[in-house]
Every structure is written in C-alpha cells, then in structure tokens.
Amino acid sequence: MYRMEGGKAFTQALQNIADLVPLPFLSSFVGVGIKVLQACQDASTIEETVKDLQERVFGVVLEVVNSTVASNDEGSVELRGGIETLQSVLADILEDLAKIQAQRRWLLVFFRGLNKDRVDRCVSRLAMALKKFQLRVETSQLRIETSQLRVEDVLARITALRPQLDRIEDAVNQFSQPHKATSHREDMRLLPPIFVGRDALVDRVARLFATQKTSRVCLTGVGGVGKTSAAVAVTESSIIRNIFPKEYIFWVPCITAKSSDLLRRILYTQLRITAATYDSLDPLIAELNESKQPRLLLLDNFETPWLSGLDAHEVEQIIRRLEALPHIALLVTITSGMPPQGIKWEHVSLPALEPAAAREVFKTTYRNAAGGFELVADDAQLDNVLESLGHIPLAITLMATHGGHLGASLDDLLVDWGKAGTEMLSAGRLSMDDTISLSMERGVKSNHNALTLLAILSMLPAGTTGENLLKWWARTIHISTRAVAILRTAAVIEQDRGAFATSRIFVLPTIQSYMSHQNRISVDVRNQVHDACYDFVMRHKSVPDDRKFKSDLEALASEETNIQGLLMDIPVDAPRPNAVDALIAFSFYQSWTKPSTVVASHALEVARAAYDDPHVTDRDAAARRVAAAHECLGKLFLILNRYDEACGHFEEAATRYKSLHGRSDLHCAGEALMQLVRTWSLSTEDPGDLESLVTEAQTNLAHDKNDQYHVARGLIGFGRLLRWSNHLDEVLDPLSRAKDIFEKLDCPASTAECLYHMARTYAYQNEYAQALSISKDALKQADESGDAGLIRRTLRITARYLMVLGLHQEASDIIARTLSESQAAGGPGTIAQALELLAYNCAGMMDVAGARVAYQGAQAQFTKIISTQLGRDGVERCSTNLGMLDGLIVMEQNDFSRLKHPLPMY
Structure with a gap:
C-alpha cells in the first residue's frame, strides 16, 4: 500500500526526479499522480474505499513510468496519448477528492455513503482509462493487474525501477555540482543511548511548531547541557512527524561554519540543493520557495557562525532570508540567549538535569562502562558528585564513563575532580575542557x-x-x-x-x-576577592542588641556560601590581614543562624597559629582572638547539645580573657562564665554550687559601673541565680532593673531575655496568665532583635503556657513556628523539645494518632543526646507516653491527664 514505507520511498524518488525525466508529458503525469496519492492520504476518513483507490493509482503510476522509461519508442504518439488520457482521469479524481476534503470532518460521517459512491466512480473511470491505455500501447506489452496488485509486487517493482531513477538523478546532480563544492552530507545525529529527564521539555518545544506563529524556536543552554540531543528528540517526536514528514526535516550542523560562506555551503549540502555557485543564497531560497511543502531546519551549534565568526551581519542575513519563508520552520540550538534580531523567536532555555534524572544517567553510564557492575554508593554520596558537576549531562556522562572503566568509587572520583577538575572529563573526542x-x-x-x-x-x-x-x-x-x-x-x-x-x-x-x-x-585576583570577603564580613559584624543586626544577618546570608568557601581557604600558617577577625565574626554569625562548628574550628586553629607566631607584634590582640574563637566554639557546641565540649571552650575563653593586660576584657570573661553556668545547668542533673561562678560572672560584667549595658547583663545572671536557688520573691527585682536599662539603651535582644526569665518566674509560681502575657511581649522583642536562638526559647515557653491554659488551637500555631525554627537550627535537643510540645498538644486536642507520631519523632531525637540529662529525661517521658497511647483509638480527657507533660512547664 501507498502508506507503507515502500510506497513512501517510491513517491519520494518520483518527487525528486519528476522534472528530470526527459519526457515532459511523463513528468506532468507523474506530478498529477503524486498529488492524487497525497489527496487520498488526506481523505482517508472513508478508509477502505480510499485505500483501494490509493493502491490502484499507485500501481498505475508505477507501471506507466516503468514501461515508458524502459520503452525503445518513447516518442510514440500512441504512448503519449494514452498517458495524457490517464492524466486527465487522474485530474478528475483529484477534483473529486478535493470536494471530499472540503467537507467538515463531522459531516463526513453523514455523507459516508455519498462519498463512497464518488470514490467508486473514480475507481471505475480509472479502470476504463486503463483499458484504453492498454489498447494504445499494446506493442509495449503493458500489463496491469490492478484488481490483484499486492504490496510484494509493488516493492519488487520499486527495486527494479530504482537503479534507472538513480542513474538519471546522479547524472543531473553531477552535471549541476559546482566546482570544489563539498559533497559530504551529514546524517541527523542519533539520540544518546541514555536520554532521560527531557520528555516534558521536548513535548513543549514540539508543540511550538504546531503553528507558523511559533515556528522559530531558539533552544539555549550552556555547553554540554544536551541541546543537540534535546533538539534531535524534538525532530523524532510524533507531534513533529505529523507536521513534517521525515524527508522534510533537515539537519544543519553549524559547528564548523566559522563564516557565512561555510554556512551557505553547509545549507546547500544538507538541504540537497545544487547550484552553479555557493556564493549566493538565491538558488537555495528559490528552490525552497518553489515548493510550499513545510520543512523543518535544525541549525545545531549556531553559536559558531553567529558568535565566533567574523561576519555576523552576513550570517544574520542568511537566517532572516530563511525566516522570510513562512513554510520553513527553524529550530536553532545556541549557547547564548541572543540569536539574530528581527525574528520573533520562541526562547526555550534547557536547564541542567533534575537530580533523579542525573542519578539515572550516572548509574546507567557507570554500569555500561564497568561491564555490568553496579555503582556501590547511596544517593546522598552520588548527589554530592552530581552537584559538583552542576548536573550537566555531558559532564555526568564523562565522569561516569571514566569511573566505570576504572571501577572507581565516588570518593576516588571526587579526589580526582579536586585535583584535575574538568581535565579528567574526556572520552575519545569528547572533552569538557574543549x-x-x-x-x-x-x-x-x-x-x-x-x-x-x-x-x-x-x-x-x-x-x-x-x-x-x-x-x-x-x-x-x-x-x-x-x-x-x-x-x-x-x-x-x-x-x-x-x-x-x-x-x-x-x-x-x-x-x-x-x-x-x-x-x-591570577594571584592578584585571588587576593582581591579574599580581601573583599574579609571586608564584607567585618562591615556586617554586629550583635543581637544592635539595631542593624537583622540587616547584617540578611546581608551575610545573601553571601554565606561564598564567604564560607573563601574563609575555609585561609591558610593556617600565613593568613592575610583581617582574615582571623573575619573567621571569628562569621563564626558568631553562624551561632545566631545555622550553627556549624566547621568555620569556628578553623578560626580557632588559625588564631592559635597566629598567636604562636614568634613574629607577632601585638600578643594581647592575638590572645584576644584565641579567646573569642574558644567562646564562639563553645556557644556552637552548646546549641548543638554537645555540653561537655562547650564547657571546655567556655572555661578556656574565660581564663584567656581574664589573663589579658588591663581590665577592658573582663566583661567578655563574664559573658563566657554566664554561658558556662547555663551549660552546666543543662548538662547534669546536679550542676553543683553555681553561686560562686555566677557571682564571679556578675563581678566581671559589672567591673565598670559606668558601663550600664554590662552592668545590666550582670543583673540578668544574678536574677537567674535567684530563680535557680528558689528565691522567687527576689528574682523579679534584678530582672526588672535590667529590663529598664536595656529599654533605655534600645537593646531588643537583652530586653527579650529579661522578659523571658520574668515569664518563667511567674509560671514557676503557677501564675500562667501573667506568664503568657509577658512571654508574648518577650517574643515581640526577640523577633525585633532577630536572635534565632532567643526566638526559639521564647516560642517554647509561650506554647507551654498556652497548653496549660487549655488554649490548644493557639498553641498549634506557635508550635508550628517552633518546629520550623528548630529545624533550621538543627540541634537534636532543640528539635526534640519542639516535637514533644507538638505531641502533647495533639493529645490535648484528642488527636491520638498525631500524638503517637510526634512522640516517636521526639524520642528518636532525644536518643541522639542520651548522654545528657535533657536527653535521658526526654527519652523516658516519650517512652512512657507512647506506652499509654499504645492500643488507644480514641483519646479521652482522662487519658490526656495521665500523660507526662514536657519539662519544664515554666
């Protein structure tokens, strides 16, 4: 049948040489025959009847061409008359088919009988014309058996006819071939063996070609991201193939076209068009314009002529002339998003692969390169490698191939990547460096x-x-x-x-x-960037009581990854000026946001090395930096619930601050001691006698009576000591005095801290309504300061007081925020306390299933710090409560009252 590949190949051959046949009347006949066949294809709604007509017309055209080309009497009047009669019949059939096509599709259902009769009459007229033709050319022994023509016969005759047609085409092509013209035509690229993660984008691009309005598409992306593969996939999509038959999709590789002249030559070659010279585009445009058959041109790597060539204007003129032909669709791949102007491009940016697709490409490529052996690694390890490659398909393929051939582990590959970088990514002619x-x-x-x-x-x-x-x-x-x-x-x-x-x-x-x-x-650029980094950090150095603290946090957050990377590059033995100060300042910033000991540990190492340098001139300044590094590291370990390590650093910091000449750093020693007191109170069930330590801390903080800020900081410590020692009637006085000072100095963080301890004092005395009111004020001040740790602590006590007062719905909102803030902090103790609050509140709302899940999560987090009192107590409470909830389907108030509540509830 015509619709089979053999029929398509035959009609393509006829289309290519119709104008080259030396008999004009035969050429004209073939042209009409092809139009009838195409019309049959379009009118295929009345399927069986049109199939029969297709088959008969196909057989007639085949036999006429075959007999005429093979005849020794091609100028015969009888032969010509018979062909012209057949052509007239075909023209009438074409007109009838056009009438069928003009009907609305839904009307074809109602006119099926009428149309069938019309097609049947076409078949009859064709049969009668064939009989007359047989009589006219009887001497040429033309035999047509249209009623029993089989597909096998058609294909066999195509095979016999093809050499004759090829000889004619070759002769004409050779005659028309310009001197020195390239005759090598490149085939369309094949899709890579592993092509995943692009289906949605390919479908989106293909749909753009559904109308002429969006038939100029520019596919952009960095080198190696897979633009060529995506474009080839577009040309192979069913959507495109329904618009452009395969023979009308042209691959135009531009990677070697470094001039407009080379681009023209490539266009002539790939579009199978010959001319006397390639110096002008006119013959190519004329040839394309002669047929209105839609064509798709894929211009791959167009950045070469457009961005690397010396005559971009001429290149632009070529593209604009192609674009002026409405039936010519353009799909251009280019690294830049700036293609030639004056054309209404549809821009589609090709992103890097999504993580899941990137993993699949890596694993499959590795397995193939390793002869079937699977990569041994978890997804987290693999994701680290893929992130270092930017999820770029070419880089992934090359890295996986390299690793698979060697049987290398991901750790080995990361080491190689650190040493050689993109140099290691090559396979055959492919190279990321290139x-x-x-x-x-x-x-x-x-x-x-x-x-x-x-x-x-x-x-x-x-x-x-x-x-x-x-x-x-x-x-x-x-x-x-x-x-x-x-x-x-x-x-x-x-x-x-x-x-x-x-x-x-x-x-x-x-x-x-x-x-x-x-x-x-260059070294100069590296030094400049590092100096800029240190300056940036120091310009945004502040503490929670500074009004610019929140804006400084935002500024540092915007460059956090860059800063951390540059600070970790600071050498231990020869840091640049301000490097140590920047390390310490940034470490404190992380203690207020996302705690991590990596930078702080490096800061301590660099500070110690600078202090030990025999050539150091200001030893007090160097010692102060070591003390500050210890204090910051202690604070980070405290947040991460690593209390033993925190205590050691706070003790070392206090000792070093006190040993400095003069008394200007005693308030720093007092702050370190206050942190030490807090850590001891959390790390053990019986912290021992804290009174002497708190007294020393307060003395150090208040050594300068004119320094009201630090005097008030000492009052906070004294108030906390009174609460710990159960002198509740005396607690509020020092805290209130401290709060008044901080409010006058406009210090939101310290004001919030005072209110926090005042609220807990009221709660300890079972005055929860008063405690809730104060805790809400504390939360406002904490929010204003931007101190994340203080915000988390204040949120927790506010949620507790709401639950005690039975305000569980309001508590839900507070707990939701508490969980978010705790997750950001990352410490298991912090997360565990938030989850336990959630579990207890769920139980208070009679949500037994929610309570059970939350208690299980809290227990898992408390277990991570089981070495601390906080962890041991938390595991015991969660375990007990889970036992009570076991088997419980409906929660009753009596069940809730039996649960152990989070500690402390004040």
Missing part, C-alpha cells in the same frame, strides 16, 4: 575585563547579585555592561531575570572547576 574552551574563545579571552570578571565570579560558588558584584567583589575593576554581555553571550555565566542590581549572576560548577585549575585565576 567544550568550555570553545565558549571562552567567543570574545572572553580577548577582553581583559571580561576575563577578570569571570575569574572573580568563578571564586563565588553561589554567585552574587549585581549590586554586591559592583560594590564588593569586583570593586577594584571597572565592570561595564559590555563585559557582562560578553560572558553571557559566551554562555559561561548565567543571570537570573530582573534588574541587574538584584538579579543573581553565577558560574556553573564545571566552569568554576575549569577556571580553578592551571593558574587560570
């Missing part, structure tokens, strides 16, 4: 500012905003929009949408790795 280097050649290497800017951005793994780039990181060089445009055009940086000042500009991990090796970033 891909990046090609991008770099697009104006970057020849522009000093652009290259310097790329080096700076490559040292900032998280990228930065345009404002911070100009104000901090690149302030020593003049950054013009030209330099940014060059880097974006070369696709070595990416920029979020929006205004330059607020949008984030960043370099992908593969580019960062490429730049970090082979001394591609």
Whole structure:
C-alpha cells in the first residue's frame, strides 16, 4: 500500500526526479499522480474505499513510468496519448477528492455513503482509462493487474525501477555540482543511548511548531547541557512527524561554519540543493520557495557562525532570508540567549538535569562502562558528585564513563575532580575542557575585563547579585555592561531575570572547576576577592542588641556560601590581614543562624597559629582572638547539645580573657562564665554550687559601673541565680532593673531575655496568665532583635503556657513556628523539645494518632543526646507516653491527664 514505507520511498524518488525525466508529458503525469496519492492520504476518513483507490493509482503510476522509461519508442504518439488520457482521469479524481476534503470532518460521517459512491466512480473511470491505455500501447506489452496488485509486487517493482531513477538523478546532480563544492552530507545525529529527564521539555518545544506563529524556536543552554540531543528528540517526536514528514526535516550542523560562506555551503549540502555557485543564497531560497511543502531546519551549534565568526551581519542575513519563508520552520540550538534580531523567536532555555534524572544517567553510564557492575554508593554520596558537576549531562556522562572503566568509587572520583577538575572529563573526542574552551574563545579571552570578571565570579560558588558584584567583589575593576554581555553571550555565566542590581549572576560548577585549575585565576585576583570577603564580613559584624543586626544577618546570608568557601581557604600558617577577625565574626554569625562548628574550628586553629607566631607584634590582640574563637566554639557546641565540649571552650575563653593586660576584657570573661553556668545547668542533673561562678560572672560584667549595658547583663545572671536557688520573691527585682536599662539603651535582644526569665518566674509560681502575657511581649522583642536562638526559647515557653491554659488551637500555631525554627537550627535537643510540645498538644486536642507520631519523632531525637540529662529525661517521658497511647483509638480527657507533660512547664 501507498502508506507503507515502500510506497513512501517510491513517491519520494518520483518527487525528486519528476522534472528530470526527459519526457515532459511523463513528468506532468507523474506530478498529477503524486498529488492524487497525497489527496487520498488526506481523505482517508472513508478508509477502505480510499485505500483501494490509493493502491490502484499507485500501481498505475508505477507501471506507466516503468514501461515508458524502459520503452525503445518513447516518442510514440500512441504512448503519449494514452498517458495524457490517464492524466486527465487522474485530474478528475483529484477534483473529486478535493470536494471530499472540503467537507467538515463531522459531516463526513453523514455523507459516508455519498462519498463512497464518488470514490467508486473514480475507481471505475480509472479502470476504463486503463483499458484504453492498454489498447494504445499494446506493442509495449503493458500489463496491469490492478484488481490483484499486492504490496510484494509493488516493492519488487520499486527495486527494479530504482537503479534507472538513480542513474538519471546522479547524472543531473553531477552535471549541476559546482566546482570544489563539498559533497559530504551529514546524517541527523542519533539520540544518546541514555536520554532521560527531557520528555516534558521536548513535548513543549514540539508543540511550538504546531503553528507558523511559533515556528522559530531558539533552544539555549550552556555547553554540554544536551541541546543537540534535546533538539534531535524534538525532530523524532510524533507531534513533529505529523507536521513534517521525515524527508522534510533537515539537519544543519553549524559547528564548523566559522563564516557565512561555510554556512551557505553547509545549507546547500544538507538541504540537497545544487547550484552553479555557493556564493549566493538565491538558488537555495528559490528552490525552497518553489515548493510550499513545510520543512523543518535544525541549525545545531549556531553559536559558531553567529558568535565566533567574523561576519555576523552576513550570517544574520542568511537566517532572516530563511525566516522570510513562512513554510520553513527553524529550530536553532545556541549557547547564548541572543540569536539574530528581527525574528520573533520562541526562547526555550534547557536547564541542567533534575537530580533523579542525573542519578539515572550516572548509574546507567557507570554500569555500561564497568561491564555490568553496579555503582556501590547511596544517593546522598552520588548527589554530592552530581552537584559538583552542576548536573550537566555531558559532564555526568564523562565522569561516569571514566569511573566505570576504572571501577572507581565516588570518593576516588571526587579526589580526582579536586585535583584535575574538568581535565579528567574526556572520552575519545569528547572533552569538557574543549567544550568550555570553545565558549571562552567567543570574545572572553580577548577582553581583559571580561576575563577578570569571570575569574572573580568563578571564586563565588553561589554567585552574587549585581549590586554586591559592583560594590564588593569586583570593586577594584571597572565592570561595564559590555563585559557582562560578553560572558553571557559566551554562555559561561548565567543571570537570573530582573534588574541587574538584584538579579543573581553565577558560574556553573564545571566552569568554576575549569577556571580553578592551571593558574587560570591570577594571584592578584585571588587576593582581591579574599580581601573583599574579609571586608564584607567585618562591615556586617554586629550583635543581637544592635539595631542593624537583622540587616547584617540578611546581608551575610545573601553571601554565606561564598564567604564560607573563601574563609575555609585561609591558610593556617600565613593568613592575610583581617582574615582571623573575619573567621571569628562569621563564626558568631553562624551561632545566631545555622550553627556549624566547621568555620569556628578553623578560626580557632588559625588564631592559635597566629598567636604562636614568634613574629607577632601585638600578643594581647592575638590572645584576644584565641579567646573569642574558644567562646564562639563553645556557644556552637552548646546549641548543638554537645555540653561537655562547650564547657571546655567556655572555661578556656574565660581564663584567656581574664589573663589579658588591663581590665577592658573582663566583661567578655563574664559573658563566657554566664554561658558556662547555663551549660552546666543543662548538662547534669546536679550542676553543683553555681553561686560562686555566677557571682564571679556578675563581678566581671559589672567591673565598670559606668558601663550600664554590662552592668545590666550582670543583673540578668544574678536574677537567674535567684530563680535557680528558689528565691522567687527576689528574682523579679534584678530582672526588672535590667529590663529598664536595656529599654533605655534600645537593646531588643537583652530586653527579650529579661522578659523571658520574668515569664518563667511567674509560671514557676503557677501564675500562667501573667506568664503568657509577658512571654508574648518577650517574643515581640526577640523577633525585633532577630536572635534565632532567643526566638526559639521564647516560642517554647509561650506554647507551654498556652497548653496549660487549655488554649490548644493557639498553641498549634506557635508550635508550628517552633518546629520550623528548630529545624533550621538543627540541634537534636532543640528539635526534640519542639516535637514533644507538638505531641502533647495533639493529645490535648484528642488527636491520638498525631500524638503517637510526634512522640516517636521526639524520642528518636532525644536518643541522639542520651548522654545528657535533657536527653535521658526526654527519652523516658516519650517512652512512657507512647506506652499509654499504645492500643488507644480514641483519646479521652482522662487519658490526656495521665500523660507526662514536657519539662519544664515554666
């Protein structure tokens, strides 16, 4: 049948050589025959009848061409007359089919009988014309058996006819071939063996070609992200194949087209069009314009002629002339999002792979390269590797192939990546370095500012905003929009949408790795970026009682990843000026946000090395830095419920502060001692005699009576001691005096701390209504300060007081926020206390299932700190309550009253 591949191949051959047949009347006949066959295909709603007509017309055209080409009497009047008669019949059939096609599709159902009769009459007319044709050409022994023509016969005759048609086509092509023209035509690229994670994007791009309005699509993305594969997948989609038959989809590889001349030659070759010369595009445009058959041109790697060539204007003219043909659809892959102007492009950016797809590509590629052996690693380990590669498909494929061939572990691969970077990513002709280097050649290497800017951005793994780039990181060089445009055009940086000042500009991990090796970033640039980092941290150094504390937190948070990476690069033996101060300041920042001991431990190591340096001139300053590093590390261990380690650092900090010359650092010793007291009270059931320690802390804090701030800090410590020693009638006086001082000094964090302890004192005396009111005031002040740790503690007591007062719905809102804040902090003790509050409140709301799940979560977190009193008590309470809830289906008030409540409830 015509609709089979053999029929398609035959009609394609006829279409290609119809105008080359030396008999004009035969050429005309073939043209009409092809139109009838195509019309039959379009009118296939009346399926069986049209199939029969297709088959008969197909057989007639085949036999006529075969007999005429093989005849020794091609000029016969009889032969010509018979063919012209058949052509007239075919023209009438074509007209009837056009009438059928003109009907609305839903009307075809009602006119099925009428249309069937019309097609049957077409078949009859064709049969009669064939009989007359047989008589006219009887001497040529034409035999047509249309009523019994089989597919096998058709295919056999195509095979016999093909060499004759090929000889004619080859002869004409050879005659028309211009001198020195390239005759090598590249086939469409194949999809890679592993192609996942792109289905939605491929479908989206394919649908854009459904109308001429969106038939100019620009697929953009960095080198190695898989633009070519995605574009090929688009051309193979069923949506595209319904619009453009396979023979009308053309692959135009532009990677070697470094000039408009080469681009023209490639177009002629790939589109199978010949001309006397390739110096003009006119013959190609004329050929494309002659047939209105829709065609799809895939111009792959278009950045080469457009961005790397020397005659971009001429390249633009070529594209605009192609675009002017409405039946020519364009799919362009390019690294830059700036294709030729004057064309209404549909821009589609190809992102890196999603984590799940990236894992699948890596594992499958590794297994194939390893001869079937599976990669032994969990997803978390693999995700670390994939993140270092930026989830770029080419980098993933090369890394997995490299690892699979060697049987290497992920740890081995990460070590290699750290040492060699993108140099290790190569397989055969594929190389990540080559891909990046090609991008770099697009104006970057020849522009000093652009290259310097790329080096700076490559040292900032998280990228930065345009404002911070100009104000901090690149302030020593003049950054013009030209330099940014060059880097974006070369696709070595990416920029979020929006205004330059607020949008984030960043370099992908593969580019960062490429730049970090082979001394591609100069020492001067490295020093400049590090100095900018230290300055940025010190300019945003503050404490919770400073009014600018919250804005400083936001500023540091915006650059946290970059800062941490740069600070961890500080060498222990030779830090630059301000490096140690920046390390300590940033460590304190993390104690107020997301606690981590990594930077603080490095800060202590660097501070100790600086203090031990025999060439140090200011030993007091060096000693002060060591003390501050100990204090900060102690604070972090306290937040993370590692109490024993915290105590050691607080003790060391207090000792070092007290040993400094003069008395200006005694208040620092007092603060360290206050933290030590708090840690001891949490770490053991019987912290022992804390009175002498609190007295010493208060004395150190209040050594300068004119320093009202630290005098008030000492009063807080004294008030806490009175509460611990059960002198409740005396607690509120020092706390109230301290609160008054902090309010006058406009210190929200310390004011909140005073209110926090006052609320707990009232709660301890069972005055929960008063305690709740004060705790809400404390929460407002804590929120105003921005101190996350203080906010968490205040949230917890507010939730407790609400539950005691039976306000469980209001408590739910507070607990939800408590859980969020605790999760951000990350300490198991903090999370455990929030989950236990949730469990108890669920029970108070008679939600037994919710209570059970929350208690199980709290128990798991308390178990992580089982070595502490807090952990042991928490595990015991959760275990007891889970036992009471076991088997319980409906919660009653009596059941709730039997549960152990969180401790303390004050």
